[in-house]
Amino acid sequence: MTKNSIHNLEAIVQQVRRDILRMVHACQSGHPGGSLGCAELLVGLYFELMQRNEHFDVNGEGEDLFFLSNGHISPVFYSVLARAGYFPISELATFRKLSSRLQGHPTTHEGLPGIRVASGSLGQGLSVAIGAAQAKRLNKDNHLVYVLMGDGELQEGQVWEAAMYASHNKMDNLIAIVDYNGAQIDGATNDVLSLGDLPHKWMAFGWKVVEVRRGNDVGSVIAGLRRAQSMTAEKAPIMVLLHTEMGNGVDFMMGSHKWHGVAPNDAQLESALRQNAETLGDY
Incomplete structure (x- = not known):
């Protein structure tokens, strides 16, 4: 590790899980399941893997970019951005409140640092990331573009149009990631609309x-993404299929799609927080 030890990253992940749970509970609204499942990924990206400028600029010149396509897992994105210094950690307390910059799905109109595109209409993030990757090529900017999608999101046709476009144009500065948890709001992806042999499909x-x-082990996530980084400049885009557990880190949320978009009650929050000790200080 170059920036943080695995132990330090795991401590950040644990605090991020606490943030997610407290944010969703406070407004009794939001999507804890997928947020908890992607904590290791976003912590790995922002605290270890991505080359980021000290000051946020929406154009992102001279740095790696990340786009969240499945915008409903905004709690994990907001927590990681705040913990990485993009905006005050105390602002997490405003999640989904009136006049908050931290809307249920990320938006750009309030100028929240770290957010470069409004997201939540599923299927669009890959196209946005391709556009950003092409802009970096034109600007002779050798940094990478990352985008995260949900596996249920792959049922959207626009994803596959974008997939064809990226390979046709040899977008080798693009790393796409799928949160491969096998669950979506209506049940298992295999029951709603099977994705088939996903590795061979891509x-x-x-x-x-x-x-x-x-995908819920920080070391494995970082190793996998470093392998993906090593495959850039090979005239093809890269897909990382990240096997995760929805609701990871909270025993009663794991193994069920129920927690895709349900907030915990007071007793459930207390139980969940007992399973995730405070490591960096609650907001």
Whole structure:
């Protein structure tokens, strides 16, 4: 590790989980399941892997970019951005409140640092990321563009149009990531609309594929993404299939799609927080 030890990153992940739970509970609204499942990924990106400028600029010149396509998991995104210094940690207390910059789905009109695109209409993030990657090429900016999508999101047709476009244009400065938890709001993805052989499907579309089986282990996440980074400049976009557990870190949320978009009550919050000790200080 170059910036943080695994122990330090795990401590950040644990605090991020606490932030997610407290934010969603406070407004009794939001999406804790997928947020908890992606905590290791976003902490790994922002605290270890991405090259980021000290001061936020929406154009993102001279730095790596990240786009959240499945915008409903905004709690994990806001928590990581705040913990990484983009805006005050205390602002997390305003999540989904009237006049807050921290809307249920990220928006740009209030100028929240760290947010470069409004997201939440599923299927669009990959197209946005491709546009940003092409802009970096035109600007001779050698930094990378990352985008996260949900696996249920892959049922949107625009994703596959974008997939064809990226491979046709050899977008090798693009790393897309799928939160491969097998669950969506209505149940298992295999029951709603099966994704089939996902690794071979992406390879058939001309992408290089990295599969990370332990997507809730920080070390495994970082190793998988470093492998993806090593495959850039090979004339093909890269797809990382990240196997995660919805509701990871909270025993009664794991293994069920129920917690995709349900807030915990007081007793459930207390139980969940007991499972995730305060490491960096609550907001």
